[in-house]
Amino acid sequence: MTQDSRIIAGVYHLSKEFGRHFSLKDVSLQVSNGEIVFLVGPSGAGKSTLLKMIYMDDLPASGQVVVGPYVSSNMKRKTIPDLRRKMGIIFQDFRLLEDRNVFENVALAMKVTGMRMGEIKSRMTEILTRVGLYHKRYEYPRTMSGGEQQRVAIARAVANRPSILLADEPTGNLDPVATKNILELLFKINAGGTAVLMATHDINLVRSFGQRIIYLEAGSIVRDSEKIFVGDIRDRIEKSSVSESAERLAGHEITGEDEE
Amino acid sequence: MKLNEMKYILDESVSMLWRRKAANLISVIIMGLSLLILIVFLMVTLNITGFIDKTSKETRMYVYLNDGVSESDSRDIQLKLLSETGVEEVVFISREEAMEDFRETLGENNELLDALDFNPLPDSYRLKLKEGFVTSAIMKAISERVESWEGIEEVRFGKRWFEKGEKLVRNFFIIDIVLGLIVFLSVVFVISNTVRLTISNSRETIDILKLVGATNKYIEIPFMIEGAMQGVVSSLLAVGLLGVIHWFARGYIQDLVFIRLDAIALFVFLCALLGAVGSFAALRRFLKS
Numbered sequence A: 001m002t003q004d005s006r007i008i009a010g011v012y013h014l015s016k017e018f019g020r021h022f023s024l025k026d027v028s029l030q031v032s033n034g035e036i037v038f039l040v041g042p043s044g045a046g047k048s049t050l051l052k053m054i055y056m057d058d059l060p061a062s063g064q065v066v067v068g069p070y071v072s073s074n075m076k077r078k079t080i081p082d083l084r085r086k087m088g089i090i091f092q093d094f095r096l097l098e099d100r101n102v103f104e105n106v107a108l109a110m111k112v113t114g115m116r117m118g119e120i121k122s123r124m125t126e127i128l129t130r131v132g133l134y135h136k137r138y139e140y141p142r143t144m145s146g147g148e149q150q151r152v153a154i155a156r157a158v159a160n161r162p163s164i165l166l167a168d169e170p171t172g173n174l175d176p177v178a179t180k181n182i183l184e185l186l187f188k189i190n191a192g193g194t195a196v197l198m199a200t201h202d203i204n205l206v207r208s209f210g211q212r213i214i215y216l217e218a219g220s221i222v223r224d225s226e227k228i229f230v231g232d233i234r235d236r237i238e239k240s241s242v243s244e245s246a247e248r249l250a251g252h253e254i255t256g257e258d259e260e
Numbered sequence B: 001m002k003l004n005e006m007k008y009i010l011d012e013s014v015s016m017l018w019r020r021k022a023a024n025l026i027s028v029i030i031m032g033l034s035l036l037i038l039i040v041f042l043m044v045t046l047n048i049t050g051f052i053d054k055t056s057k058e059t060r061m062y063v064y065l066n067d068g069v070s071e072s073d074s075r076d077i078q079l080k081l082l083s084e085t086g087v088e089e090v091v092f093i094s095r096e097e098a099m100e101d102f103r104e105t106l107g108e109n110n111e112l113l114d115a116l117d118f119n120p121l122p123d124s125y126r127l128k129l130k131e132g133f134v135t136s137a138i139m140k141a142i143s144e145r146v147e148s149w150e151g152i153e154e155v156r157f158g159k160r161w162f163e164k165g166e167k168l169v170r171n172f173f174i175i176d177i178v179l180g181l182i183v184f185l186s187v188v189f190v191i192s193n194t195v196r197l198t199i200s201n202s203r204e205t206i207d208i209l210k211l212v213g214a215t216n217k218y219i220e221i222p223f224m225i226e227g228a229m230q231g232v233v234s235s236l237l238a239v240g241l242l243g244v245i246h247w248f249a250r251g252y253i254q255d256l257v258f259i260r261l262d263a264i265a266l267f268v269f270l271c272a273l274l275g276a277v278g279s280f281a282a283l284r285r286f287l288k289s
């Protein structure tokens, strides 16, 4: 399967059952080069599972996932590392190596590609400056705030200059200030040309950006803000639990302590 | 593989050993102690089989001749004995030599013999059997046959003692093999569990390595080197402790044999291999999931 070269990642009629109670049902979406897209849905909707399919930690039972030149249906175990080097992935829990400092954590992504140390060092300066952590390059994750740790994770994710960054609830563990910083950083990275696909359960966090939002609910895409739906989609959305939780959340003030 | 990659993999291996020195130390002690049980068992087996072997090699049959057998008849008997299957060597012991030996055996008390004014001992032949023929059944058959010849007084080989010994040896080997198997399987079990624990303690590290696009090789080699190092250090620890045990035991059993140097080298090598392959197998199962 080939896709339009302007599309960096595409999911086509993906279906798969996970256990008895959850399945992804005929999911299709496309992310263009340089685009920023939010994947929104309540907890348990399948956002993490769908992202997993995109970084091909799991393969579809039917349908296809295409990322750049990599197609899920003829993916081999050996080519997975190649795919991972061309995409950045960040999570709610940062996933840093606790026994390595910032430099070593970020360098790891470049080392696995066999990059020369000289090149790693010069890129490191650039990347760590971009995320504002150059002065903390010899610190260990446990001594840093959540927001800083997520910035380290972002630095690692973009180290190999990926064309797409997947972010699974990247602000889920962060206070409002850190959340704002991370979102700004993601936009900055996006402005540099990297496509971003970010999953979140919190619609209020992203609705004001005026960017494309894909709504996922119980394993199905119920709305893609760029697509024109046939039928009275508005009615469906209003009845869906996404909008319910959105309404609920809208009434809440975000509280939390400032970081740093 | 790129040269840089190779270098990073080796760096990674060294730093992994260093970062996890405490956990590795514990693993090495657990593995070393279980290996010690195995090699203590091996040393005991080695010494017992060595003793059995030596005893069987030193076993002789004695063919006593009647009084007054002529020299030529005696020669014929010697030739006939030599042609018996399983006989390796036939040595003539004259009654005078036998008396000398007897005197020597008695030592201080040999004046008693001076009271004798004749030599009561007969001429005899001492038979040495070929390897593999030193069994009570064969010796019994030979002695029965030979005793029926003209000029033979009797054939002796310590039959009763020998039969008991044989039974003991048979039981020993059965127990030894069963016990050895149990010890061996336990050691393999302990080691593979220790290795698996090492790997599952590194679950997060492995996941992160996969996430950033490390190849299986990049993930596997450091763990295999770590496994091999654990194998080498723990087996050397076991050998060292065995040395200490051997040193103490020598106080009670003088000719206690230690495991040969080439066998030790092989043991260390096999432990290194087991460590590396064990890590690899545990990782493979892990990486597939």
Ligand SMILES: Nc1ncnc2c1ncn2[C@@H]1O[C@H](COP(=O)(O)OP(=O)(O)O)[C@@H](O)[C@H]1O
Residues within 6 Å of the ligand: A018, A019, A020, A022, A041, A042, A043, A044, A045, A046, A047, A048, A049, A050
């Ligand atoms: N391998 C699996 N087997 C069974 N159920 C699974 C499996 N993986 C995920 N699930 C279930 O799928 C649902 C969606 O999970 P997830 O993708 O984490 O949702 P989200 O990220 O939107 O909160 C959950 O109910 C989860 O329990």
Ligand SMILES: [Mg+2]
Residues within 6 Å of the ligand: A047, A048, A049, A168, A169
């Ligand atoms: Mg999730």
